[in-house]
Each structure stands twice: as structure tokens, then as C-alpha cells.
Amino acid sequence: MKLVRTLLIVAVFVAVAVLAAMRILLGGGDRLPDLTSTPIYDGSVLETVVELDYPPGNIAVSESGRVFFTLHPDGKPPVKVVELVDGKPVPYPNAEYQGEQGAGEGIPYFQSILSLRIDRQNRLWVLDFADFGRGQPRINAFDLGTDELLMSYEFPPDVAGLGSMLNDFQVSPDGTKVYIAETSPLIHRPAIVVLDVKTRTSRRVLDGHYTVKPRPYIIQAPGRDMVVYGLVELRIGVDSIALDRDGDWLYYGPVTGDRLYRIPRRVLDDESLAPHLVDAAIESFAAKTLSDGITTDLEGNVYLSDMEHSAVLSLSPDGELTTLVKDERLRWPDGFSFGPNGWLYVTCSSLQHVLFVSGETMRANAPYHIYRFKPGPVGVPGH
Structure with a gap:
């Protein structure tokens, strides 16, 4: 009994020490x-696309107007990927893909x-981080003409462990390369992952570089x-x-x-370049807000989400920051x-009501929304 008490005291001491170290570091x-x-613009420009019981994640809208989006995995949704059909989310490509249970061999x-x-080849790419690498990280590509699976690539452990x-992520205009933000929220060694679609190989670039670290x-x-x-x-x-939109530059942060x-982009594609040459090619483009998703238009502007101030902003080609719309309904754009x-479609995942809270709290803050508005310049559908 004395030994058990001693072990419990030691365990508590270790736990407190670990928590204190985490707090310090x-x-x-x-x-x-x-x-x-x-x-x-004022908030009246925001048009509601859909109201949801679960928070949305990311979105992709095709040239023909088909709307696809994910339900944020931290919301523990019953389905993962949906298409908006007649105003209702429908599992895409079908229910069989939505989880291990019920999936065919x-x-x-x-x-x-x-x-x-x-992408511009009318393929829907779906990226799976597999519970922070505890499963098998992979990316699937579907032909939107037939809704059939075209490709499934599994990332090796040295790329996504x-x-x-x-x-x-982003897909190059010719559809041959995929550039992925490996966020690494647990071990804080983020990187850019480059996937070569033709050779079906992937590698990490800027691994742990200061420009990708929080x-x-x-x-x-x-x-x-x-x-x-x-x-x-x-x-x-x-x-x-x-x-x-020309595929010449990759913006990231x-x-x-x-x-x-x-x-x-040519620097990221060149596997022969030494790390110091890759580093020398990086440009510090502009100041930004704390941002989640970003996108670009055909005129060279970069659009930023600002989850702290419920806003969407743009960066001009010369780095000038402009607030486009700011509205309390934009809960964590x-x-x-x-x-x-x-x-321009924007999902609002409202992560302040989702992360590290109870399911009851998350449900109490529903419904969750996807909005759209016209910023002026146009972009390439799907990105």
C-alpha cells in the first residue's frame, strides 16, 4: 500500500512538472x-449559402457551380465530405467513403x-491527414465528370508520419503538382510537402524553416x-x-x-537545389493578420481570413492591406x-466554439454557416 501511495505521488509530481514545463515553453x-x-463593403454583401448543424471546414466550387465542402473533423461530424444538392449536404461521392465502417474492400x-x-482538369482532390498520422495519410482525386475515383496516393511516414x-493545399494549373501545408500542430516541425502526380512521389521542403513555424x-x-x-x-x-493564378508563386504563412x-514554384519543383538556395529564393511578401485560409484572384490580389476580427481582407500585388468585409457573422472565416x-465563397468554422469544448457547447452554437460575396476581381473556380 505504501508503494502504491509513493508511486501515485511520483506520478502526480511528474504530471505537474510536465504541465509546468509546457506552460513555460x-x-x-x-x-x-x-x-x-x-x-x-458592409455585411449586407454576405449571402448565406447554407446553414449547418456541424461546422464546415474547407470548400471547393466548380466552374459549373457545384459546391463541395468538408465538415470540420474537430466537430466529429457523421460524414466528412459533402456536395450541396438542392440546398442540402449529401455525402460525396457516396456514403461508402465516409468512414471505415461501411467501406467496401x-x-x-x-x-x-x-x-x-x-483543379483545372475538373478533378476534386480530397486530402486526408488521418488523425495526425495515426492512420494512413493520403489524397484522393475524383473525376467530376463521372464522380469516380481517379487516383489515391498514400504518403510515406518520412513525409507525413x-x-x-x-x-x-494547392494544385498547379497543369495538374501535375500538389503543394501541401503540413501544419505539424503537435510536434511543431511544419513543412511544405510537394507531391508529384506523375511519378507519385512526395517530399518535404522547408522542413522546420522559420517561415513555416508559428x-x-x-x-x-x-x-x-x-x-x-x-x-x-x-x-x-x-x-x-x-x-x-499563373502558378508562378506559392504564397504561404x-x-x-x-x-x-x-x-x-520552380524552386519548390527543383529537387536538385540545396537548402540554402531554396532559402535564398524566399521573399517576405507583406504583413498579414493571423490567418487561416487564403486564396488569390486573376489580378494578383491575395485574400486573407482574419479569425480574430471576423473579417476578410485582401493584399494587393504591392502588399497593401485592405479590409473587404467585417461582420460578426464571420465566425472564424x-x-x-x-x-x-x-x-467568393467562405466557410465559417467558428473554432472558438469547437476546439477543446464539449459537444454540448458546440451544438449550442449552431447553426454554422457558409457565405459568399463578390469582391470585384474574379478568380479561378475551385481554389
Whole structure:
């Protein structure tokens, strides 16, 4: 009995020491000043696309107007990927893909899906981070002409191992390369993952580089500072990622970071370049808000989500920051996709009401929304 009591005391002491160390190493931080200004548009420009019982994740809208989106995995939804049909979310491509239970033999079923994109070859790409690498991370591509699976690629452990999170991504205009933000929220060694579609190989670039790592900022979402169980501030590495519409530059930055960077795509594609040459090609493009999803238009503007101030902003080609719309309904604007006719779609995942809270709290803050508005310039549908 005495031995058991001693072991319990030691266990409690170790747990307290670990928590204290986490607080010292990962706790605290700065608050980024509000970079928003008087918005160009008022909230009346926001058109509701759909109301949902579960928070949405990312969105992809096809050239023909088909709307696909994920339900955020942290909301523990019953289905992972849906298409909006007659105003209602319907499992895509069918119910069989929505989880291991019910999946047929050989079906690369969905595990943890956050991001999806439509390329210019009319393929819907669905990225699976597989519960932070505890499952098998992979990416599936579907032909939107037939809704059939075209390709399924499984990432090897040295690219997306335990603790990884394949988050947001972009597909090159010719459809031959996929660029993925590996956020690494658990072990904080983020990177850009480059997938070669033709050779079916992948590799990590900018692995642990300072431009992809989170900075010590505290996310001040409306109504809540994002502090995990009162101990550790939520810090998220590279997630914001977008190609310019010609596919020449990749823009990227950490969620908890105050700078947006860019790098020539040809540099990322050149496997022969030494790390110092890759590093030399990086440009610090502009100051940014704490941002989740980003996208670009045909005029070279970059669009930013600002989860702290319920806003959507744009960065001009010369780096000037403009607030487009700011409205309390934009609860954690998360994912973007341009659609046809100049519409820009934005999901609101409301993560301050989802992360590290009870299911009851999450349900009490429903419904969750997807909106759209016309920012002026147009973009390429699907990204």
C-alpha cells in the first residue's frame, strides 16, 4: 500500500512538472495589433449559402457551380465530405467513403478530412491527414465528370508520419503538382510537402524553416482566447497557402504569424537545389493578420481570413492591406473558394466554439454557416 501511495505521488509530481514545463515553453505570447480598417463593403454583401448543424471546414466550387465542402473533423461530424444538392449536404461521392465502417474492400475511405480543391482538369482532390498520422495519410482525386475515383496516393511516414497534419493545399494549373501545408500542430516541425502526380512521389521542403513555424501570438477569437485547457496557447504553423493564378508563386504563412511569404514554384519543383538556395529564393511578401485560409484572384490580389476580427481582407500585388468585409457573422472565416460569376465563397468554422469544448457547447452554437460575396476581381473556380 505504501508503494502504491509513493508511486501515485511520483506520478502526480511528474504530471505537474510536465504541465509546468509546457506552460513555460509554450505558454504566454503576444497579441497582434488589429490590422483591419474600415471595410469596403458592409455585411449586407454576405449571402448565406447554407446553414449547418456541424461546422464546415474547407470548400471547393466548380466552374459549373457545384459546391463541395468538408465538415470540420474537430466537430466529429457523421460524414466528412459533402456536395450541396438542392440546398442540402449529401455525402460525396457516396456514403461508402465516409468512414471505415461501411467501406467496401479496397475503398480508400475518409478518416480526417479538412481540405479539398478542384483543379483545372475538373478533378476534386480530397486530402486526408488521418488523425495526425495515426492512420494512413493520403489524397484522393475524383473525376467530376463521372464522380469516380481517379487516383489515391498514400504518403510515406518520412513525409507525413505520426504527429503530422496535412492541412490546406494547392494544385498547379497543369495538374501535375500538389503543394501541401503540413501544419505539424503537435510536434511543431511544419513543412511544405510537394507531391508529384506523375511519378507519385512526395517530399518535404522547408522542413522546420522559420517561415513555416508559428510565432508566439495568442489567437483572440471573438469571445475566447485560444488557450488549450488554460495552459498552452494554440499555435499553428503553416496553413495559409495559395498559388497565384499563373502558378508562378506559392504564397504561404503560419496561422499564428504576422508575415506572408512567397517562393517561386520552380524552386519548390527543383529537387536538385540545396537548402540554402531554396532559402535564398524566399521573399517576405507583406504583413498579414493571423490567418487561416487564403486564396488569390486573376489580378494578383491575395485574400486573407482574419479569425480574430471576423473579417476578410485582401493584399494587393504591392502588399497593401485592405479590409473587404467585417461582420460578426464571420465566425472564424476559414476556407475560401472562388466560384463562377465572380463569387467568393467562405466557410465559417467558428473554432472558438469547437476546439477543446464539449459537444454540448458546440451544438449550442449552431447553426454554422457558409457565405459568399463578390469582391470585384474574379478568380479561378475551385481554389
